[in-house]
Amino acid sequence: MNDRSNPPVALLEQLRAIVGERGLLTEAEDLAPFTVDWRGQFRGRAALLVKPASTEETAQVVAALATAGVGIVPQAGNTSLCGASVPDASGTQAVVNVSRMNRVRAIDLDNDTITVEAGCILADLQRVAEENDRLFPLSLAAEGSCEVGGNISTNAGGTQVLRYGNMREQVLGLEVVLPDGRVWDGLRGLRKDNTGYDLKHLFIGAEGTLGIVTAAVLKLYPRPRAIATALVAVPDPAAAVALLGRLRAACGERVTGFELVSRACLDLVFRNIPGNRDPLPRPFAWYVLVELFDSMAGPALAEMLEAALGEAAESGLADDAVVASSQAQRLALWALRENISDAQKTEGVSVKHDVSVPVSQVPRLIAESDLALQAAFPGIRTVAFGHVGDGNLHYNAFPPRARRATSSPGRHR
Numbered sequence: 001m002n003d004r005s006n007p008p009v010a011l012l013e014q015l016r017a018i019v020g021e022r023g024l025l026t027e028a029e030d031l032a033p034f035t036v037d038w039r040g041q042f043r044g045r046a047a048l049l050v051k052p053a054s055t056e057e058t059a060q061v062v063a064a065l066a067t068a069g070v071g072i073v074p075q076a077g078n079t080s081l082c083g084a085s086v087p088d089a090s091g092t093q094a095v096v097n098v099s100r101m102n103r104v105r106a107i108d109l110d111n112d113t114i115t116v117e118a119g120c121i122l123a124d125l126q127r128v129a130e131e132n133d134r135l136f137p138l139s140l141a142a143e144g145s146c147e148v149g150g151n152i153s154t155n156a157g158g159t160q161v162l163r164y165g166n167m168r169e170q171v172l173g174l175e176v177v178l179p180d181g182r183v184w185d186g187l188r189g190l191r192k193d194n195t196g197y198d199l200k201h202l203f204i205g206a207e208g209t210l211g212i213v214t215a216a217v218l219k220l221y222p223r224p225r226a227i228a229t230a231l232v233a234v235p236d237p238a239a240a241v242a243l244l245g246r247l248r249a250a251c252g253e254r255v256t257g258f259e260l261v262s263r264a265c266l267d268l269v270f271r272n273i274p275g276n277r278d279p280l281p282r283p284f285a286w287y288v289l290v291e292l293f294d295s296m297a298g299p300a301l302a303e304m305l306e307a308a309l310g311e312a313a314e315s316g317l318a319d320d321a322v323v324a325s326s327q328a329q330r331l332a333l334w335a336l337r338e339n340i341s342d343a344q345k346t347e348g349v350s351v352k353h354d355v356s357v358p359v360s361q362v363p364r365l366i367a368e369s370d371l372a373l374q375a376a377f378p379g380i381r382t383v384a385f386g387h388v389g390d391g392n393l394h395y396n397a398f399p400p401r402a403r404r405a406t407s408s409p410g411r412h413r
């Protein structure tokens with residue numbers, strides 16, 4: 001664009017003709033919610049925002065913007081935690097938001113697939129799967145607002161990667177609008193496809209750099225008939241890794257979630273998010289939230305988990321545990337884990353890391369990072385939690401609590 005912040009009138013007219021009045025935003029106050037990220041850490045400015053309602057509209061919008069030389073920031077639910085979904089500060093970029101494309105195009109229960117548009121909210125997709133007696137396994141704390149296009153473009157993980165894999169593993173086919181406005185139609189639901197290069201994988205995890213994902217064919221799974229969930233206090237992260245091995249030996253592929261949570265995380269949640277309480281009688285330094293799924297019904301799953309945890313306790317791998325005895329208790333245990341991100345947001349600014357290492361190296365990662373950070377920044381508060389079953393950890397650092405500017409320098413606020 002020549003005039004950095006004012007898109008040419010002809011371009012605006014062209015876009016309005018494609019997406020209609022409600023599909024084009026240009027006023028600063030309308031653009032504001034789409035130019036700041038979920039954490040409020042990254043604020044940009046956009047020249048305009050377009051909300052196409054179909055693949056055809058997206059293709060025409062992208063072609064028009066490309067011809068005009070306007071940079072495009074694809075956006076779905078805008079829950080990205082690293083500023084990737086918002087424009088830069090130049091005021092010259094156009095946000096292309098896919099949220100209006102939120103239809104379920106087809107469900108094929110014999111093929112166990114669902115075809116959805118990129119703006120479909122993850123929780124809605126999960127609900128439609130459940131209504132059809134199926135499971136869509138991607139599950140993460142942002143599921144009420146993140147959308148399929150964003151999940152695909154970030155190759156999102158969540159809490160069930162251990163059993164079902166990342167978003168990449170769920171994608172059988174994709175439809176993408178390329179940077180010049182052509183549509184790449186790879187919307188196939190083939191379970192076996194060995195016809196040469198598998199181009200869809202280029203777009204998964206590409207964060208919108210290669211095109212705008214408009215629809216996908218995704219895998220569905222049998223809905224679990226039994227679920228057993230426990231919060232287990234463990235002596236340290238090494239015990240957590242050993243416990244994972246024990247549980248897999250005892251319960252096999254039923255181990256679906258295995259989330260490490262430090263006491264610092266729970267304290268953040270108790271301090272900042274009302275309605276959460278400690279389910280164990282006394283505090284421990286480390287916990288894991290364990291969940292088993294079984295496609296067979298029956299109470300045996302909880303007994304299996306209790307027996308495995310009992311053996312782990314005898315070996316010193318577990319200090320205490322609570323097994324959920326109702327869906328309400330299960331949700332309360334998960335709330336402790338899922339509220340950690342919100343609790344951190346309320347607590348204040350932190351430096352966030354999303355680190356993957358081999359599962360066996362998780363204890364070393366935590367121990368060595370803690371030591372190095374304390375040496376460099378005495379008093380720094382570190383918060384470690386995450387998908388230890390995948391070797392993927394959120395490792396975040398808060399500044400030391402501010403010291404009082406009084407005569408008692410040893411006391412903290």
Ligand SMILES: Cc1cc2nc3c(=O)[nH]c(=O)nc-3n(C[C@H](O)[C@H](O)[C@H](O)COP(=O)(O)OP(=O)(O)OC[C@H]3O[C@@H](n4cnc5c(N)ncnc54)[C@H](O)[C@@H]3O)c2cc1C
Pocket residue numbers: 038073074075076077078079080081084085098118139140141142145146147148149150151152153154155156157158159207208209211212213214341342
């Ligand atoms: C509380 C919370 C918990 C989270 N937990 C996890 C977690 O456990 N695991 C995990 O992996 N992530 C997690 N995330 C981050 C996660 O990546 C996002 O929540 C989600 O996958 C992004 O989806 P979105 O629709 O919000 O995408 P956006 O934030 O809108 O976009 C994300 C990226 O994808 C691009 N993009 C968006 N739509 C398209 C499209 N249609 N075509 C091409 N590119 C596009 C954007 O340009 C941007 O680069 C969490 C976020 C929050 C807020």
